[in-house]
Amino acid sequence: AQSVTQLGSHVSVSEGALVLLRCNYSSSVPPYLFWYVQYPNQGLQLLLKYTTGATLVKGINGFEAEFKKSETSFHLTKPSAHMSDAAEYFCAVMNYGGSQGNLIFGKGTKLSVKP
Amino acid sequence: EAGVVQSPRYKIIEKKQPVAFWCNPISGHNTLYWYLQNLGQGPELLIRYENEEAVDDSQLPKDRFSAERLKGVDSTLKIQPAELGDSAVYLCASSFNRGQGRTGELFFGEGSRLTVL
Numbered sequence: 001a002q003s004v005t006q007l008g009s010h011v012s013v014s015e016g017a018l019v020l021l022r023c024n025y026s027s028s029v030p031p032y033l034f035w036y037v038q039y040p041n042q043g044l045q046l047l048l049k050y051t052t053g054a055t056l057v058k059g060i061n062g063f064e065a066e067f068k069k070s071e072t073s074f075h076l077t078k079p080s081a082h083m084s085d086a087a088e089y090f091c092a093v094m095n096y097g098g099s100q101g102n103l104i105f106g107k108g109t110k111l112s113v114k115p
Numbered sequence: 116e117a118g119v120v121q122s123p124r125y126k127i128i129e130k131k132q133p134v135a136f137w138c139n140p141i142s143g144h145n146t147l148y149w150y151l152q153n154l155g156q157g158p159e160l161l162i163r164y165e166n167e168e169a170v171d172d173s174q175l176p177k178d179r180f181s182a183e184r185l186k187g188v189d190s191t192l193k194i195q196p197a198e199l200g201d202s203a204v205y206l207c208a209s210s211f212n213r214g215q216g217r218t219g220e221l222f223f224g225e226g227s228r229l230t231v232l
Contacts, residue, residue, distance in 0.1 A: 009155070032219050043119065043206060043223030044158070051219075090157050094219045102171060103219060105157030 002027045002093045004106035012112040019063075019078040021109045023091035026072065032094040033074040034103065035065055039087045047089070050074065061085070086113045117141070119224035121207050127230045133195035136227045140188065140209030147184055148221060149192050150206040158206055164190065165212070194229075202231045 007022040025031055032051050036044040048059025055067040061084075065076045074091060091106040120139040128134050140147050145166050150158035161180070163171040166187040175182065179198070184190040194201055208221040 004157075034219055041225065043208070043225050044221070045223070046220050049219055092157075092219075102160050102163065103158075103221065105159070107155070107157050 002031065002095050002104050004091050004093050004104060006089075006091050006106035006109050008109050009107065010110045010112070012114060013081045014114045015083055016080050019076070019081045019085065019111065021076040021089050021091075021111065023065075023074045023076065023106060024072050025074060025091075025093045027093055033065075033067060034092040034094070035059065035063070035074075035076050036090045036092060036105075037087050038090065038108075044090060047076070081111075081113045083113050083115065086111055119207055119209055119222050121205075121224035121227050123227055124225065125228050125230075127232065128197055129232050130199055131196040133193065134197050134229060135194075136192045136205050136207075136229075138190045138192070138207030138224060140190070140207070141222055144209035144211045144222070145187070146210045146212045147190050148206075148208040148210075149182060149190070150208065150223075152204040152206055152226070154203070161192070161205075197229070197231045199231050202229055204228045 003026045005024045034049045035047040037047050038044045047063050048057050050057050050067045058064045063078045067074050088108045088110045090108045092103045095102050122137050147164040149161040151161050152158045162175045162182050164184045167184050182192045204226040206226045208223045210221045
C-alpha cells in the first residue's frame with residue numbers, strides 16, 4: 001500500500017527565509033507525487049507534480065520540489081517566504097498502478113510566515 | 116470558467132438528523148470525487164465516480180452514507196442519520212481523465228463544513 005508521511009505538522013519561518021516542507025512516501029511502484037496547498041476556508045489547489053522525467057519540478061508561486069528515489073522523498077522548497085505563503089500544504093502520492101489512480105494525502109503541514 | 120461549486124458551505128445539525136451536500140463539478144470533467152477532511156488531517160477519499168458510475172466506494176460507510184451522480188454531472192452526498200463523529204469538512208473535487216491516463220490534478224471545491232451537535 002502507498003502512503004505519505006509529512007514531517008512536522010507546523011512550520012514557522014520568517015518572511016524572506018527559506019521554506020522547506022518535508023515529505024516521504026512509500027510505494028511499491030514508481031509513484032506520481034504531488035503537493036497541494038490549502039488556504040483558509042478554501043479547497044485544495046495543485047502546486048506542482050512529479051510524474052516522470054526531470055526530478056526537479058517547478059510549480060506555482062516560486063515553489064519547487066525534488067524527487068529523490070533513493071531517499072523516497074519529495075520535499076517542497078521556496079527560497080524566500082512571503083506572507084501570502086501562509087497556508088496548509090499537503091503532499092500526496094497517486095496509486096497509479098493499483099486502484100485506478102486515487103490520490104493518497106499526507107496529514108498536512110501548516111506553514112506560518114512571520115513578518 | 117467556474118470552478119467546483121459546493122453547497123451548503125456550512126451546516127449545523129443535531130445528531131440522528133439527515134444532511135445532504137451538493138456538488139457541481141467543472142464542466143466537462145468526467146471524474147468526480149468526494150473526500151472527507153477531519154480537523155488536522157489530510158483529505159480521505161470516500162467515493163470516486165467515472166461519469167455516473169461509482170468505481171471506488173470502498174471507503175464509504177454504506178450503513179449511513181450514500182451518494183449519487185445522476186446524468187454524470189452533479190452529485191449529492193447524504194448522511195442519514197448523522198453522528199457526532201461525522202463533524203468534518205466534505206470536499207468535492209473533479210478532474211478529466213481519458214482512459215487510464217490519470218493526471219492526478221484534481222480541482223477542489225471550497226468544501227462543506229458539517230457540525231453535528
